[in-house]
Amino acid sequence: MSESNSLVRSTFILTASIFITKVLGILYVIPFYAIIGGEENLAPYTYAYQPYVVMLTIAGAGVPLAVAKYVSKYNALGAYRVSEKLYKSSLLVMSLSGLLGFIILYLLSPMIAEATLAGDGQNGVWSVDDITHIMRVISFAVIFIPFLATWRGIFQGYDSMGPTAVSTVIEQIARILFLLGGAYLVLHVFDKGLLLANEVATFAAAIGAIFALLTLWYYWRKRKPFIDRMIDSDETSIDVGYRSMYKEILLYSVPFVIVSLSVPLYIMIDQFTHNKGLAIAGVPSELHDQLLTMLNLTTNKLVMIPTSLAGGFAISIVPSITRTYASGRIREMHQQIRTSLGVLMYLTVPASLGIMLLAAPLYTVFYSYSATATQILMFYAPAGILLSLTSVTAAILQGIDKQALTVWIVLGSIAIKAILNLPLIILFHTNGAVLSTSIAMLFAIICNMMVIRKYGHFPLRSTVKEMLQIAAFTGIMLAVVGFIYWLLLHFLSVESKGQSLIILVICGAVGIIVYALITLKTGHAERYLGKRVGTLARKLHLK
Incomplete structure (x- = not known):
């Protein structure tokens, strides 16, 4: 199979699974919204989920893609024993990383909760203790996810995208079934409180991860004999020590972590500044939870449907561009970049702008009619195009070995978001948070494209x-x-x-x-x- 066909196949498999996962991720909100009873009651779930995503990203988001790139690189050289050495040790390292991430999030939960509520917890529905408790519940999921993600990266390094695709879908299905069933039983069968229902919903992340691990174990048993034969066929004398191996992994993974952190950190900046900005602007405190839930959960879920395409491209494009760039096939690499950007925009632009146009009926169908949420969604929807471009162009930079530049660009965009967010929220309320995110992503896209043009010799015209x-x-x-x-x-x-x-x-x-x-x-x-x-x-x- 040619590199081009392999890229298309890999991209299709991963994009399809991520799209299915994203669709399920928005569809479950419909019954969950009805079970819980509105945006304000969803606030604890929203508050707890973003710190979990940030910690998860720090604990392991960069290593799986770095492992995929590393395994792909040495497999291309025929050094299958080096790949085996890496994946065995990386699974152990990421298990320890997950445990450490759990401990850190568990201990930091009170401080995060206090910063999130920013004084509103005294007058609002939810207290600092409530948010602390629910964050500690979701922190248990951090134990499993880094190991799971690294295992997926190993499969991807062997150009086997099916296990990642299937396990991703199964993880989402298991999570949603536990979340909906648990929340319903808590509220409508056992007649317990909203906080417990939100705790069950957040713990569903751990349940989904366990089912995904069982799925990967099934695939590993099937694929292991083929991998063993590849290892036995290794006639190279290439060997890499653990020190130099993990130095290379860190050089790969740190940029991936920084890039993966950009969107969660955008959302965390919103979480820490949104309520404070609204308070300064004179918006009643009883509306703060509702508006932040609209921003970071309900409208965000809808905007993320088109951007799910970017996830498949970002994951599959890195090993492919790495191979063509490393082997000097620049023309083929240019075709891969052009194809990825073209297909992404062909699908994402009409979908995102369609959401903007049909924001009112779309929000009503998925949740309930809200003039405020409709206005936020109309303003937010076009940002999906920028988010897609940010993800894919950053992934291309990884493929052409410009990790250091990627880090500085992402850090610059996060700084822009942090500086602009509070003033824009004060001026434009919740839409100000969307505007600052869009400005930050536009900065990142322009910088990424300039780097691709200069170092990848890619013609932009x-x-x-x-x-x-x-x-x-x-x-x-x-x-x-x-x-x-x-x-x-x-x-x-x-x-x-x-x-x-x-x-x-x-x-x-x-x-x-x-x-x-x-x-x-x-x-x-x-x-x-x-x-x-x-x-x-x-x-x-x-x-």
């Missing part, structure tokens, strides 16, 4: 032209959908779930058809999705 074409096609689609939406609002109400669903189905179908016809006619669909799509266009007499 053709890519910029393709992005402008995609923007134009999306504009036409939005104009048609906007007109249909305007007509439907004369007969249907966005305040009704059923009528909002009808609006979404009709407008969504029209949008997909219009965009598909335009891109089939122009050949862009074939360019990004493959020759089979071109065959379809010819059968429809569009070409």
